[in-house]
Amino acid sequence: MNTFDRYAPFVQDFIYSHSWENLRSIQVAAADAIFNTDENVLLTASTASGKTEAAFFPILTEFWENPPATVGALYIGPLKALINDQFYRLNDLCEEADIPVWHWHGDVAASHKAKLLKHPSGILQITPESLEALLLHKHAAIGRLFGDLRYVVIDEVHSLLRGDRGGQALCLIERLSRMAGVNPRRIGLSATIGDPERTGAFLSSGTGRGCVIPRFEETRKTWRLSMEHFYIGGPQAAERALDGAWAQEADVIDDGARRSLPAPDDVRIDAPTATELAARTDLAPQDADPGLGYIFERTRGSKCLVFVNSREEAESVCANLRAYCEANHEPDRFLIHHGNLSAAYRESAEELMRDEEQAQTTVTTATLELGIDIGRLERAFQIDAPFTVSSFLQRMGRTGRRDLPPEMHFVMREEQPEPRSMLPETIPWKLLQGIALVQLYREEHWVEPPALDRLPYSLLYHQVMSTLASCGELTPAELAARVLTLSYFHRVDADDLRCLLRHLLETDHIEATENGGLIVGLAGERLTNSFKFYAVFQENEEFTVRCESAELGTIVNPPPAGERIAIAGHCWLVEEVDWKRHLVYCTQIKGRVPAYFGDCAGDIDTYVLERMRHVLAERDVYPYIMENARARLAQARHVASNAGITGRASSPLINLGGDTWALFPWLGSYAFLALERLLKIKCARELGLKGLDPSRPYFMQFRMKADPETFFEAVAAEAEAEFDPIDLVYPGEVPYFDKYDEFLPQELVRKGFAEGVLDIEGMKQRVLGWRDAWRSAQYG
Known part of the structure; x- marks a missing residue:
């Protein structure tokens, strides 16, 4: 019996009604794993490949043949918006078979939850936080609700692998299974898994089952990809006088030259020409920030997403783009979406994006990175580089649905380096990072491996x-x-x-x-x-912002009355702050002001930093980088080569003049942090090292009396010596890293940071390699 014939009749009708000519390869492979084994299943395939249907078609077929007596499948999603989206998708599928679909999170009506508690059945879609609340407050009812639970489907499983939230989800599944006396199969879904075998083992923890990871052929993809660079002020890189060794390297891409390079496996990069992506405007406001002017022009008349890396930047970028609309006498066509906005604002943006008649562009953070259906998107923009290959793939994958190629355009923005800037500050780190992320996937299909060995x-x-x-x-x-x-x-x-x-x-x-x-x-x-x-993820103390009866969202650290704030893409005057009730009352005014929602640090893998070094050292001209980016990269390569950062006689330690040095470790965030502490705590006295100033994770600057040989020998000796990881925690330091650290005994906080956060082994390997390379270069 083939896969289609094995499906329940209502599933077959659904496929017919949507005019599918055939099943996708992932759906055939998933059906075989779910129907014909009793193992857990990890489904990894590109965005919009049909993973949700691949998992649920067999599950719903089983429920149609043998209805569960309680909730039969638990769907755990990382975002409320994703659950809302999947709720409507599954409802359409399940309605004819009379299989109930429930959703449960903070924005769901109490009446809907009450119906589930009265008649537990079908599929329940829930966030980890709401599942925690359910186990906490409905402890006695868990057996009645989940006594016939057969499947737990974890969507976007990669998003739960790098912190306590994924651990919480696993703990909750195990606790629920024990309380209900069941052992449901687990099915993980993701487009970006770096180590499927380890992830499958993680997914299966505590079940006594193995994990099937179906293999199948995906169709060959073409990426529409570009990367351009802009100085926020002054002449652009390609406009500046070209001379010296890097002049020829910086030749611009021919307007008529479209380049397509084959890549391993299934990815082909199709680079738009300079003419296609030219964005020139005479608007005065855009001259002040040509990168945003570039985005403003390229989003006109199109449905797009603009990704940024923080909520503050989302507010700033959206406000500026709206100002461009006003200056150009155009209707406002920019929306905003991030985690501090009210549910009403977020859902309104999602609804407008789904409207095929509207040419809207939404400025967003990671909240629209995952698989929420917001209609047919024409292209995505990324301001600066994301922190991970996984995030890059997710963001690009938001476009390219409905048989169109994924299309993303990086816009790298930086201030013009001052004439007297030190060497490290003249390197375009975000440009290098963006190229490294693209090249790692293009060349190796590499994605960050899961971080599963913390001390939580x-x-x-x-x-x-x-x-x-x-x-x-x-x-x-x-x-x-x-x-x-x-x-x-x-x-x-x-x-x-x-x-x-x-x-x-x-x-x-x-x-x-x-x-x-x-x-x-x-x-x-x-x-x-x-x-x-x-919730186990870190939260800021939030204040709800209101204008008359409308709730706008939340902020932290509200300013006093009379000051201005930015939220929902507009500027507001603070009228009153109610500290007791955590409310901010405001009125809308014209103008712009920076927004602040709390820090949003990135965790970059060592492999990404190493590829950034190769970008700086090699001479390749990547097909997707545009005129200014090519010139800026060529300039950076020329400077790096002259300084000795790259080339045959390259060194990670560069003298900046006198006793001032720069160290380029090319280490990921937590190995960099371990090295920084090793230098300060164990090496500073011997080396005469003072004033260490880190720009994590790219470089460190410091003053030092020692010469390079002494530096490499001393640092390697300290790394090689046996020491307790706790030695790299400063005396009296209690490094709160996770949400509930403040309630722990200090010795556990220190131990957890030293042994579970710092990458000491990665740091040791690097500094020992420096010493060996130095000795080899000096003595042969």
Whole structure:
């Protein structure tokens, strides 16, 4: 029996009604894995390849043949918007078969949730935070709700692999399974998995099952890709006088020369010509920021996304683009979407983007990076480089649906370097990073591997408190049996838990009963009774912003009355701040002002930094980089070669004059941080090192009395010596890194940072390599 014939009749009708001529290869492969094995399944395929249908067609077929007595499938999604989108998609599919589809998160009506609690059935779509709340407050009902749970589908599983949120999801699935007495199969979906085998093992933790990762042929893809560079002020790189060794290298792309380069496997890059992407305008406001003028012109009459890397930048970019509309006497065609906006604002933007008649452009952060259906997008723009290959692929994959090629245009913006700028500040780091991300996937199909070996003490605190709050009194042994046996805590031992419990007793987060049991204490109740407890990711103290009766979104650190704020792409005057109720009242005014929502740091892998170095060292002219970007890259290569950063006699340590040095480690975020601490804590005295100023993770500047040979020998000797990782934590430092670290004993915070965050092994390998290379160069 072929796959189509195996599907339930209502699934076949759905396929016919949507005029599908054939099933996609992933759907055939997934059906074989789900129908013909009892294993967990990891489905990895490009964006818009049909992964959701591939997973649910077999599941719904089983439910049609043998309806579950309770909720039969749990769908866990990372975003409310993604769940809303999938809810409507699955509802259309399931309506004829009378298989209920429920969704559950903070924006869902209580009446909808009450119906599910009364009649548990079908498919439940939920975020990790709402699942936490469900286990906490409906503990006694879990067996009745999920006693016949057969599948857990985790969408965008890659987004849960690099922090506590993924660990929380795994813990919740294990806790729910134990409480309901079930062992559901797990199905992970993702377009960007860097190490499928390790991810499959992670997905299967605690199930006693293996994981099937179906292999199948994907159709060959063409990328429409470009990358351009702009100085925010002054002449552009290609307009500046070209002379010296890099002049010929900086020749611009011929207007008539379209380049397409073959790539391994299934990716072909189709670079637009300079003429196609020329964006010249005489508007005065755009002269001040030609990069945004470029985007303004290229989005006119089109449906686009503009990705930025922070909420602050989203507000600034959207406000500027709207100002260009006003200056050009055009209707406002720019929307905004990020996590601090109210649900109404976000949903309004999504609805307008789905309208095929509207030529709207949305400025967004990662909130529209995942698989929310917002209609037929013509192209995406990325301002500067994202932090990961995974993010680049997700963002580009938002376009190219409905048989069109994915299309993304990078816009790199930087201030013109000052004439007296030090060498490291003249390197276009974001341009190098963007090229490295593209080339790593193009050349190797490399994507960041999952980070699965952390010491998740913050999550340990959270799950201890959640377990006690839901279960009531437990003996220490019973608590350990429920928490330490969760597979995500495989690196946490009984001594760690004892240390945590003693501290929580001292701080009244838990208390001991007369019977020797443990319950939630007074301080713990204040936390567990708040809706903010459900999330394990770091949050800022937020204030709701209102204009009359309309809720605009949230901000942190509100300014006093009379000051201006930026939110929802407009400028507002603060009329009143209600500190007790966390409310900000404002009125809309004209103007622009920077927005602030809290820090948004990136985590860059060492492999990306190493490829950035190769970009700087090699002479390739990539087919997708445009006129200014080519000139800027050629200039940077010329400067780097002359300075000795690249070339045969290259060195990571460069003298900037006198006793001032620059170090280019080419290490990822946490290996860089480990090296920075090794230098400050263990090497500074011997080297006479002072004033170390890091620009993470690109370079460090410092003053030093030692010569290069002494530097490389001393740093390698310290790295090679046996030392406790805790030595790289400063005396008295308690580095709060995750949300609940502040409630942990200090020794666990320090240990978790030293052994679970810092990449000490990666740092050691690099500095030992420096010493060996130095010796080889000097002595042969």
